[in-house]
Amino acid sequence: MKSLSPNQNFSLTSLYCSTFGHSFKISNKITNYINEYKCKTCGQEVTNVASGDIEILTFKNREVNACLSAFFQKKLQRIS
Numbered sequence: 001m002k003s004l005s006p007n008q009n010f011s012l013t014s015l016y017c018s019t020f021g022h023s024f025k026i027s028n029k030i031t032n033y034i035n036e037y038k039c040k041t042c043g044q045e046v047t048n049v050a051s052g053d054i055e056i057l058t059f060k061n062r063e064v065n066a067c068l069s070a071f072f073q074k075k076l077q078r079i080s
Helices: 012-020 059-079
Strands: 024-029 035-039 045-048 054-056
Touching: none
Parallel strands: none
Antiparallel strands: 024 035, 035 045, 045 054
């Protein structure tokens, strides 16, 4: 029996996004240049990476963004 991963499930929202493209909005602001985005239609989450590209938000990327956000907040408090 073949098991399906969460990314292989069929849904109309994923079909819509694959046809017309995602409609991302900012869900979390990490720094002035790095953000996390979430698609309004299908709920897919992506983030900016150091090279400027957009990658799918994995557990590893989420941890890196959390550490970077904490560091950035401390830096802003020190400057103010």
